[in-house]
Amino acid sequence: MLIFLAVLVVTAWLTHPLVYFALYFSLSHSPRHLRQQWVQLSSSERRPAMLLVSLFTLLPVVIALLLAPLLSGHWSERIIALVFIGLAALTMPHMLLLEQAYRRSR
Numbered sequence: 001m002l003i004f005l006a007v008l009v010v011t012a013w014l015t016h017p018l019v020y021f022a023l024y025f026s027l028s029h030s031p032r033h034l035r036q037q038w039v040q041l042s043s044s045e046r047r048p049a050m051l052l053v054s055l056f057t058l059l060p061v062v063i064a065l066l067l068a069p070l071l072s073g074h075w076s077e078r079i080i081a082l083v084f085i086g087l088a089a090l091t092m093p094h095m096l097l098l099e100q101a102y103r104r105s106r
Helices: 002-014 017-038 043-070 075-105
Strands: none
Touching (some): 017 043, 017 075
């Protein structure tokens, strides 16, 4: 845990705040939370959940890759735009699993 915190601090210090946020959210928060929700799903709910997660993750990534050359602005502005598209790609499956878990618990 201490090493993880040290990596977070160093990354925050060395990178742009938006890059840091994207890295933290994409590599730490989202996978950890998705894993927590995944184990709460029944075996019959996992396949539909995986299909939804895959669709709502791959679709924005493909769209971002196709649209990247068309984005106006400097390269750094394009990167920031793609980072937020990537965050959207992670947020949607994240929220779908949460909603499915919530509906199951009611």
